[in-house]
Amino acid sequence: MGFDVELARISALPNDAFYISDFITEAEEDWLLQKVTSAPLPRWTHLSHRRLQTWPSALTKSNVLLASPLPAWLRAPIIEPRFQKLGIFNDSPHQAPNHVLVNEYRPGQGIMPHEDGAAYYPIVATVSLGAPIVLEFYDKPIGRDTAAKTEETGRTNRPRYRILQERRSLLVTGDKMYTELLHGIAETARDENLAPETICNWDLLRDQEVYRSGWSERGTRTSLTYRDVHHVAKIGNTMKFLR
Ligand SMILES: O=C(O)CCC(=O)C(=O)O
Numbered sequence: 001m002g003f004d005v006e007l008a009r010i011s012a013l014p015n016d017a018f019y020i021s022d023f024i025t026e027a028e029e030d031w032l033l034q035k036v037t038s039a040p041l042p043r044w045t046h047l048s049h050r051r052l053q054t055w056p057s058a059l060t061k062s063n064v065l066l067a068s069p070l071p072a073w074l075r076a077p078i079i080e081p082r083f084q085k086l087g088i089f090n091d092s093p094h095q096a097p098n099h100v101l102v103n104e105y106r107p108g109q110g111i112m113p114h115e116d117g118a119a120y121y122p123i124v125a126t127v128s129l130g131a132p133i134v135l136e137f138y139d140k141p142i143g144r145d146t147a148a149k150t151e152e153t154g155r156t157n158r159p160r161y162r163i164l165q166e167r168r169s170l171l172v173t174g175d176k177m178y179t180e181l182l183h184g185i186a187e188t189a190r191d192e193n194l195a196p197e198t199i200c201n202w203d204l205l206r207d208q209e210v211y212r213s214g215w216s217e218r219g220t221r222t223s224l225t226y227r228d229v230h231h232v233a234k235i236g237n238t239m240k241f242l243r
C-alpha cells in the first residue's frame with residue numbers, strides 16, 4: 001500500500017478520523033479549483049452562507065441517487081487511485097464514493113452545526129482547496145425540541161473537537177464522529193484560538209509555524225466532500241414505470 005494509514009490517525013479523537021496534509025499537489029489543487037469555477041453557473045446552488053455544487057445530481061426527496069458516474073475530474077486522481085490505495089471506502093455499500101458535494105466558503109461564511117443524515121454510509125472524505133479552515137464537532141443537544149436547541153445553542157456552545165484543514169489536505173471522518181456529534185464551520189473571517197491543545201490534528205499539520213500566532217485569516221476555501229449514498233436507482237428501472 002505504500003502508506004500506513006495509521007500514521008494519519010487523529011489520535012486525540014475517540015473514533016476513526018484520519019488527516020493527510022499533503023494529499024494532492026499544488027498543481028492538482030489549481031486544476032481542481034479551475035474545474036470547480038468553470039462549471040456552468042446553474043451548477044451552483046446559492047445558500048445564504050455558502051454556495052454548493054452537487055455531483056452527479058441532487059438526491060431525490062426519498063434520498064435516492066439516480067445512477068450516473070461522477071465526472072472524470074472528481075474521479076482521478078482522487079478516487080482512482082488514491083482513495084483505493086488507502087482503502088477508505090472498502091467497507092461502504094458500493095466500495096467507492098458515488099456522490100460529491102462541493103462547498104465554497106468566502107471569509108465570514110460557514111455552515112451551522114448539523115448532521116449529514118441517513119442517506120449516506122457514515123464516512124466522509126473531504127479534500128480541501130484554496131485556504132485553511134477549522135471544522136468543529138459539537139455534542140448533540142439533549143432532550144426534546146432538538147432542532148430549536150441547535151438553532152439556539154449551536155453558535156454559543158463550545159465545540160468538543162476542532163480540526164484544522166489545510167489546503168490540499170484530506171480529512172476522513174466516519175463512524176460516531178458523524179452519527180453521534182454535530183459538525184459545523186464558524187461564520188467568521190478569522191479562525192482563532194489555534195494551538196496544540198485546541199486543534200486535534202496539530203501534530204499532523206504540514207505547517208504548524210504559520211499558526212504560531214494562534215489565528216488564521218480566512219480565504220476562499222472550497223471542499224470536495226466524497227460520500228457513498230446507500231440507495232441508487234438505475235434510470236432504466238425508473239423509466240419502466242413511466243411507460
Ligand atoms: O466543507 C466542509 O468541510 C463541510 C461540509 C459539510 O459538512 C457538508 O456539506 O455536509
Ligand SMILES: [Fe+2]
Pocket residue numbers: 114115116183
Ligand atoms: Fe456535513
